[in-house]
Amino acid sequence: MIKNLLRKNIRELAPYSCARDEFSGVAEVFLDANENFKTYSSYDFNRYPDPHCTLLRKQLDKKLGLPFDNTVIGNGSDELIDNLIRSFCEPKQDKIIIMNPTYGAYKVFADINDVETVFVNYKKNFEIDFPLLEQTIENENNLKLLFICSPNNPTGRAEEIETIEKIIKIFKGIVIVDEAYAEFSDKESCVKLVQKYENLVVLKTLSKCFAAAGIRAGIMISNLEIVSVINNMKAPYNVSSSTQIEALKILDQTSKIYQQRDEVIERRKRYFEKFKSLNYVKKIYDSDANFLLMEVEDSTYLCKKLQDKKIIIRNRTKDLYLKNCVRITIGSEEECLAVFDAIKGVENERK
Structure with missing residues (x-):
């Protein structure tokens, strides 16, 4: 299913790789990436950062229960939102659904990628209007992604996990649940569903509860196929060494x-x-x-x-x-x- 939803050029993409990806041991001499041999910092910032954020993902697994193999780290959740749209949506052809009102960046990144936005309005009490959502899904062609923010910004309302499951079952594209504010809610997280549904992506962040908006660390959790897609198409060194170092320090203070x-x-x-x-x-x-x-x-x-x-x-x-x-x-x-x-x-x- 996932492969059929991808853009053709993304399906055929040969990802960037470096010599360190092909080496399984512990190297002592690094002469593969034309880096400067000297650092002028207390950290080895003369070296490129770990492109896989391995230590950070291990810590997220240990401290927050976010499964190591199912996690991708982004330069903020905004980068992950952009990467998802770029991976699945053909410009001038495909569309995304955005629940309305909500976080404005979903539409911004759709506009940047020349992807049409279809708004599905909440009811006036901010509940999901399922008849309207089902009608939209039935009537619109080329729908690839559906974004829902829970708890929602700006309304503050969080959805029950059963409500999210209902959306996943009726939408045949990728459902992206943005849980940036989930730590402030007693509603159950959708992370537990990523192994159950192949068309689910959950976004989290260190910007809100973890007080780290300045380091730009977003987290995507999904099945291995979608994780592989985003890993293959993202910029090779998208998360800086300083971000990874500071995130590890923060997660030690949960x-x-x-x-x-x-x-x-x-x-x-x-x-x-x-x-x-x-x-x-x-x-x-x-x-x-x-x-x-x-x-x-x-x-x-x-x-x-x-x-x-x-x-x-x-x-x-x-x-x-x-x-x-x-x-x-x-x-x-x-x-x-x-x-x-x-x-x-x-x-x-x-x-």
Whole structure:
């Protein structure tokens, strides 16, 4: 099935290989890649990074239970999203489905690759509209990929694993579940399904819960066939040595990271109630992520007033169903209190 979904040139691609891929021992002299023999850093940055991220993948398996052989590391999840579209979608011919509203990068990378986007709108309560989804699948030709973000950005809603399985069963292309915020949710991860369904890809990241947005480390988990496809077509040294080194250090601190994650969840619950108490906030949505989405009197005015106080939040008023909605990250206690007090100040000045 997977082979038939691939672009013809990707099916026939001969991947880049280096001499170190062909050597199974432990080398002591490296004269194969025209590197500089000297490093001016405390690390061996004069050498190319491990193209397979072997140590990092082993640590992800050990610490997070992400199976070593089923994992690919990307220069952020964005690179993996781009690689998936480039691997499976023929420009000007194939299409992808994006649930709407959601993370904007899926469409950006589709546009870059000249691939048409078909939006399937959520219901107004942000549940999946299965009759509409099934109708779209039946009526549209050349559908290759379906992206669903769970927990969803910007709504904060996470899907039950049974709901994802239902999508996988009705869509004959590749279903890509973006779990960037999954650590903040009590819903079950879809990683356990990658061995069960050949058309499933799960994306994870170190950017959110693991506090490593600056190093750009995205994770793809899928069956061996899709893993092989992405490994063959990705840039040979796509993840820097510094990223791999820092990621290993971060994964050594998982107990501390999960403790901080629990603090964010507790703070999210408290500030849900605090924001809800403000008259300026018209509606606030439940969240399975590290942010809150809320409807306010005037989102554009509010964002401007907060910027004057050097506070930046995200205005989502242009998204479907989200007129006058803002998305606020759950930061530190001091940051959350600052934005709460600022919104309360805007409320008081408009009385």
